[in-house]
Amino acid sequence: MDKQTDSAAEAIKAASLSLALAAEGEWPALEGMSSVHVRERSMLFGTSVEDSLSLFASGLSAWEMDHLRVSVGSFDPLLPLTHGVVFAVLDSETTLAAVPFSVMRPYLPLSPLKATVPTSASNASTSLITSYVVLMRATDAWLFHNLKVSTDWAVEARAWSSSVEEAKMRHKAERNRISSTPLPSNGDRDYWDSYDLSDVKNACRPMSSLSIAQDPKEAETDDYWNSYENNLSRF
Known part of the structure; x- marks a missing residue:
């Protein structure tokens, strides 16, 4: 297994475990495998946060949170995530991965679809609401970082890359462009x-x-x- 495939496989495994813990409401365990940013937010808000899902899924509107509750709650850990994983490098110490895990039809009663998430961002349908997990790379592992909802994943995925190496080259090119x-x-x-x-x-x-x-x-x-x-x- 090459480094690119290995990174994707590790990210999918971490995303699956994160979703399984969230679906069961095992928030302390999820926090234990989360990025330092999530842990700091948890320490800041403490037990005053009524819904732990709201703590992790920052910046979402009410309707997005409703969709996210359904998609996380219906996650089946026995069905492996085989969808496309994408990556982003923010700086020399910060690498992220995004793993789509659920699609829903908009403007319909909240219920998960029996459908497969597109295998690549270019094939993603804009008529679907996509839920995805954001992971942050630590020294030797992917850590849970956030939960997000997208109404147009095909567009949002343009900010990501198909591999860690591609993300590094993209970040380097952007850094060189800015410096020049x-x-x-x-x-x-x-x-x-x-x-x-x-x-x-x-x-x-x-x-x-x-x-x-x-x-x-x-x-x-x-x-x-x-x-x-x-x-x-x-x-």
């Missing part, structure tokens, strides 16, 4: 505004999205860091 782009005469603000990240959907909103009072005099200084944070919080 000349700084506009209007300064840092216009430089960062020149990059369009609209194709990438948030898969994990940062804790810093909570409103915190700020001294207006610090706003100009924070513009640079806010742009940097928005880039790293895409997933």
Whole structure:
């Protein structure tokens, strides 16, 4: 088994275990195999979070959460996930994987379909609501990171790559493109505004999205860091 196949197989195994634990409501066990970001959020909110699923699935609207509850609750660990796995590299220390696990028809009563998730992003139907698991790579394992719902997985998957190596090359190319782009005469603000990240959907909103009072005099200084944070919080 080559490295690419091995990474995909490991990601599918971690996603299956994560979903099985979530379906059974085994939240402490799921937290134990989660990324440091999930554990930090759990420590922050503690037992005040009424629904543990809401803790892990950040940034979802009410209807998305409803679909996610059904898709997670109906997950059958005896049916292996053989769907396409995609990857993304955010920086030298952060690699993510996304594993689709359920599709549902929109505008119908919530019930899982007896259908196969498309084997590749290019074949994904826009008429289906796709639920997927986001994993983060640790030193020697894939860790649970988030649960997401997509109404157009074919579009969202463009921000991902079919293998870890491809994701690394894509990240390197983007980093080289940014480093070789000349700084506009209007300064840092216009430089960062020149990059369009609209194709990438948030898969994990940062804790810093909570409103915190700020001294207006610090706003100009924070513009640079806010742009940097928005880039790293895409997933």
